[in-house]
Amino acid sequence: MNSLQQASSAFMHCQLFYVRDSQQMQIARLQAMIVAHKLPIVLHIELFSDKLTQKRRQQLSQQLDQKATQPILLLDDKDTLSWLSDGLSVAPEWDKLQRRVVSAGRKSELLLQAAKVTADSKAIDATAGFGHDSLILASTGAQVVMLEQQPLMALLLLAEQQRMKALPNWQKLMARLQIINTDAISYFDSMSSHSLADADKSVDVVYLDPMFPEDSYQDQKTGKGAKVGKHMQALHQLARPPTANEERQLLQSALSAVSQPSGRVIVKRPQLAPLLANQAASECWHNEAVRFDGYFAG
Numbered sequence: 001m002n003s004l005q006q007a008s009s010a011f012m013h014c015q016l017f018y019v020r021d022s023q024q025m026q027i028a029r030l031q032a033m034i035v036a037h038k039l040p041i042v043l044h045i046e047l048f049s050d051k052l053t054q055k056r057r058q059q060l061s062q063q064l065d066q067k068a069t070q071p072i073l074l075l076d077d078k079d080t081l082s083w084l085s086d087g088l089s090v091a092p093e094w095d096k097l098q099r100r101v102v103s104a105g106r107k108s109e110l111l112l113q114a115a116k117v118t119a120d121s122k123a124i125d126a127t128a129g130f131g132h133d134s135l136i137l138a139s140t141g142a143q144v145v146m147l148e149q150q151p152l153m154a155l156l157l158l159a160e161q162q163r164m165k166a167l168p169n170w171q172k173l174m175a176r177l178q179i180i181n182t183d184a185i186s187y188f189d190s191m192s193s194h195s196l197a198d199a200d201k202s203v204d205v206v207y208l209d210p211m212f213p214e215d216s217y218q219d220q221k222t223g224k225g226a227k228v229g230k231h232m233q234a235l236h237q238l239a240r241p242p243t244a245n246e247e248r249q250l251l252q253s254a255l256s257a258v259s260q261p262s263g264r265v266i267v268k269r270p271q272l273a274p275l276l277a278n279q280a281a282s283e284c285w286h287n288e289a290v291r292f293d294g295y296f297a298g
């Protein structure tokens with residue numbers, strides 16, 4: 001476990017740099033979000049008057065290495081909140097998915113072939129991360145509850161949702177996303193202790209994309225590790241892969257949360273990775289890089 005992973009179990013102190021005095025309003029909104037969602041995050045806020053060049057980002061990042069436990073957040077001149085990880089700014093950047101979201105369908109998105117969600121569906125993305133897969137699920141018109149255990153990630157997601165809500169083309173989709181900072185296993189446990197007769201709680205699909213050891217993205221031909229994108233690289237600093245026991249709990253609790261007989265749990269894995277919790281799937285969908293294992297409730 002690295003220092004950021006340890007720090008994430010208690011209150012997390014984050015350095016937030018902003019670049020303009022006129023961003024006070026955005027900062028107040030971020031603080032309000034932290035309070036409203038009970039995120040265990042304390043922001044240490046500072047105006048950064050230099051230009052945020054790549055070199056300055058690297059220097060700030062090295063500062064992080066010295067302090068060891070304080071993640072750095074940046075509110076840039078476009079009012080995007082990002083996390084400075086190893087000198088690279090990472091943010092959900094949902095607008096970059098626009099083309100995929102607009103044209104998403106079962107032909108183009110393996111996830112949608114597997115999940116079979118429709119506009120009437122309710123899905124839970126239990127490992128939301130940067131929310132990219134949630135957006136693809138929600139592109140169908142489905143309601144998507146996004147669970148994310150890491151407060152820092154939850155803050156990035158909430159800030160991105162707020163930013164995107166201001167864009168007319170995205171408002172409807174944003175309204176279908178509900179972001180919750182919680183551990184998925186506890187969330188499913190609390191669902192099962194409430195009455196499943198409540199129609200509001202009926203869930204068609206639970207989607208799981210748990211962390212994977214960093215070296216497990218193997219190139220099929222060479223057997224060498226495939227390059228992990230900057231988003232995943234950053235996530236590896238915060239979150240660790242589940243233990244065998246956690247894998248079992250995650251899959252079991254997800255299966256107990258899908259209430260419909262036609263309901264399903266879909267698990268994303270690197271193409272050649274072992275099954276989650278070693279449990280055989282009902283059906284698999286795959287391409288060269290990725291595999292979706294489907295576990296059917298009925």
Ligand SMILES: C[S@@+](CC[C@H](N)C(=O)[O-])C[C@H]1O[C@@H](n2cnc3c(N)ncnc32)[C@H](O)[C@@H]1O
Pocket residue numbers: 126127128129130131132133134147148149150153182183184185209210211212235239250
């Ligand atoms: C591989 S990433 C998911 C990436 C995501 N599918 C996307 O499109 O960006 C896994 C994420 O799930 C979160 N996570 C892992 N286990 C979790 C759990 N038990 N409950 C909630 N979130 C969890 C991690 O913190 C991490 O952000």
